Amino acid sequence: MAVHEVERDAMTRALHAAARGPRGVNPQVGAVILSAAGEILAEGWHHGAGTPHAEVDALSKLPEGAARGATAVVTLEPCNHTGRTGPCAVALIDSGITRVVYALDDPGVTSGGGAERLRAAGVEVESGVQAEAVHALIEDWLIAHRLGRPQITVKWAQSLDGRAAAADGTSQWITGPQARADVHRRRADADAIVVGTGTVLADDPALTARDHDALYPHQPTPVVIGTRETPTDAAVRRHPHEALFYDTRDLAAVVADLHARGIQSIFVEGGPTLASAFIAAGLADRVLAYVAPVLLGGGRVALTDIGVSTIAEARRLAVDEWVPLGADLLAIAHFTPGVNETDLNETDLHEPDLDEGVR
Structure with missing residues (x-):
């Protein structure tokens, strides 16, 4: 009929x-x-x-x-x-x-x-x-239902030579204002924003989604992962939503708990150690890499150990889109089927004293 x-x-x-x-x-x-x-x-x-x-x-x-x-x-x-x-x-x-x-x-x-x-x-x-x-x-619910967990996007900003910060640890600002505005728009689309305690201690981010000086109507729930204490006066504690703190290195357990809370999409902002741990654990569906036309040199790379010891183990991605943002370039990519996944228990999740900033 x-x-x-x-x-x-x-x-x-x-x-x-x-x-x-x-x-x-x-x-x-x-x-x-x-x-x-x-x-x-x-x-x-x-x-x-x-x-x-x-x-x-x-x-x-x-x-x-x-x-x-x-x-x-x-x-x-x-x-x-x-x-x-x-x-x-x-x-x-x-x-x-x-x-x-x-x-x-x-x-x-x-x-x-x-x-x-x-x-x-x-x-x-x-x-x-x-x-x-x-x-x-x-769509987010359908994806989370299919995966059995939230959809996870891992984001970072880097110099052209793959660095997330200068030698002294400073990272604000690698990218320009258009790229940073794009990050905030994408934060506002996520249910949760995740960082490590290293980022909280180094940069004291608010983890809000801002449209210039105003907050977007929808704010992601802030999530902090790591074994170090978050200061009582940290900016994240003044977020519109009560922050969730996980004193653990078991990312699978964190993701499972967020899923049980109804979180459908996760935006991982880092730093490099946490971003790398999500990828190494096979807990990343999409990557947002903001690339700035600057050179920093040094050892503060955008990603650390992701469980790749030889080229045959490389984590392959398919680029969905290249987005020009002022002088910067955003690569949006997803992981292709058949990549090797390292069990998180085999991944040593270190937390350096000084981690990257949230850009």
Whole structure:
């Protein structure tokens, strides 16, 4: 059966409703209930883990029996499992809904299959409506669901000869204002920003995402990893979000805990030791390398040991984009399949007394 224009419009409304829900362990989902005549009867969205799903939230706003013969328009395939809440597919069937239109299939092994269950109960089902728009909204969640952890971007700034700081440890500023503004825009897109204690002690970064002197509306949660104490008056402690401190060198455990907290994307700012440790542990999906046309020499390299002892072990990347930023150049790249991954337990995560600055 063809998808009607009123259903496409309802999907747009469901998409806006979904965006009202929080990012977290569960995807942002919206739902709209249409009468047989195409009138909007109710809308709902998922308000967070443990709360009714979008379909049930919308149905709860209707009198008993009001959904009979109606159409449910949902951004994600109605779930087919019992977790903290029951299966949405069953709730829709029990409500008397006769048609369901949704955008994306549920990728979950246990939660997927709702469309098949609906069809088996005699409900008409159409999928793929405004799939691209819905995918854009929950892309980070989909990636985190596939990986079983947050998507991790490792960023650094370097001189043309691969240095992150001058011989005396100074690093502000290797790159120019356009590159630094680009970093802040990308910080604002992330759920968490991660640094090592070396960076905190050396540069006292605020770890905020700033648009000139103002803060971006969305701020990443600051995360500090390392065994050294962060001073009580450190700038990171005045961040809009309470900072998370991990007194450990077990990056896999940190990433797992952040995932459990609903963090979908991580922006690793370094310094070089921490950035290298993430890469060595196989916990990096994407690299942002800001390259400035300056030469520094010396030994303060942008990356340290990443577990490569011979060219055959090189960590291969595919460049997605080269972005000119004033005099600087940004390389955006992702790791290609089949690279060797070093177990973190075999990686010695040292913390030098003086680490790089956050640019």
